[in-house]
Amino acid sequence: MSCQNCGYHNPPQTVTCLKCGHRLVQSSGDANLQSRVQRRRRQSRRTGFSSRFSRRPLLGVLVAGLLLLGGGYIVGRLLWSATTPATAESSRKSSAPQSADNDSSAQQPAKSAFPAATVTDLIEQATNGLAGQTSVAVMPLAGSQSVVVNNHAQRAGSLITLFIMVTAYDQVHQNNWRMQDRYTLRAADKVGGTGTLHTLPAGSQLTYAEITKRMITESDNTAANIMLDRVGGFSAVNTEIAQLGLTDTRMARRLMDTAALRAGHDNDTSVRDVATVLKRLANRRLISNKADHAMLTILKANTDHSKLVKNLPTRATIYNKTGDYQAYGVQNDAAIVRNRQGTFIMTMMAASGERTAQTSAMNDLGQVLYRAILEQ
Template sequence: MKKWGLWLLVGVTSLGLVGCQSRGQAHQAAKKMTSSRSASASSSVTKPKTPKAKAAKSQTTKPVPAAPFKQIAQSTMGHLKGQNAVFIQTTAGQTLSWHNRSQKAASDIKLFILATVYRQVAAGKFDLAATYTLREADKVGGTGNLQAQAAGTRVTNRELLKDMMTVSDNTATNIIIREVGGLAAVNQEIKRLGATQTVLRRKMMDQKALAAGRDNETSARDLGNLLMKIWRHQLISRSADTAILKLMAANTNHTKLPKLVPASRQIYNKTGEFDTYGVENDAAIFARGKQAVVVVALSQNGELSQQIPAMNQLGKRVDAAVFH
């Protein structure tokens, strides 16, 4: 009996120990499950923060609707005769392309010639300090003062470029076109820029080309995209784009888009006009500090008495919508 009692006691004790171990393991397992649930609960609380953060980021980068610009374009340029187009883009992302089409470029084509020059300057193919000797055959009519200079006058390429951009000198422009490699070189740069509605088909004042139906064309959108690239220093380089802006800031014709804009605004622009075809164009940047808006207006087959006041109001109202 004692022997069986002893074995019974050992068995019970062993079972008790096993039970204790099982309860301990169960307790540890329960503890782990509790921890896991706590961690899972904690994770479920923090997860919604990620989409909220993404949503907030998305809201800050989303372009502002351009609805006010459409109304401004229609109310200022919509009643004009002929073909009229407007392009507006702000550094905040607002964009309007209104009645965009390929139209007569007039002197606004000179912006693409300017881009070609600075592309070649950056590549070491064009020397701004080099001098050119004016020939009688170089002289053409229209805008500019170089045509009044005596043959044999020496000018630097930098001076020719300044004349082309500040007073829209046609003689200087034709010399520059030839110096960069002709129409083909400029059109190659136009294509590289992705300007699909722009082409240089003739030099300035080439009446034979005009009679044959060959004219220079561009669009409000092509010009607007070019100006925004220049403003953002995304055209060629910071130094080249800054030099282009400096030339545009020295333009002497502010009778169109910039006329009613506050004097405190920094203006960069290039106009174009061709009375024979009722053409009045202007491509401008209005800036205040780092904030800027590109405004382009093209009008052809219209009347000067209507076109200029319309552009005055367009520039004024766009400026007010952006900066006030």
């Protein structure tokens, strides 16, 4: 009786193999069984199983079973990963914290290369035929690329208040004074033009934070002059501008000082200078994270969206400042624009032109730039 496990020839009628202890199968085809056993043993040696597994059949079966189970698990995981990549990625994204109003542009997803050639063409198309002087600057949030057309110093209008605000927050950052300090409005402070602060009674008390907000969001001229005095006048603002490395910006008159205008003194800036400041601000690289966040919050609350940002979709987040002076044909707008795809900065300044044509060109340009840069 040949053992079907080890091939040992046992005496007839033996129940278990005398060599390995395996239960013997009684069969008239013993020769065929022996042949099958030998083939099995040769196959076992070829596949790398050691002879001790043959001598210990239960252990061999157990190991083979574990290997089969482990292999099945690995294969199953590989198949699952190959067939469900979108689900896995979606799960990772949903586990990240989301904020509806996160001003940190560093968290923005990567966009494709800045389309400088396309931006240049769009600017040319939008401004072609406009009377007067028109300048445009467009910059992505990251990198050194930019498109700047016809950059030069020109009338700033209320854009000059951006530099008053930056000077104020820099001084606060240096612990010179606090935005929560209070100021008592005087009759002598009040000037005309835009804004509502001049409608308040003398003796009204406001924090410098509130005055600064009015200066930006309402283009409040009274507020701008109060803040100019608080930071130390023209010299303080111009020193801040120089420290920022800007070359086309200078403050030379108070807001609504028509006598200074007649004498040839005005506040100047350029699209490049303004866009440079906004880019640093959007990257939180202007003063400090706290100060930059506060300034972005103010710019986001601006109520004048009649120019570059007028036709942008509601999904866009906008931080902007406008500047007008109709007597000189001045129409300015500067904006940081963000959506889920990324962030960019655009600035347009127009002077000595026709208001309706200038505004229409701004409306069109802002819309096509948004589509070209953030909806590629």
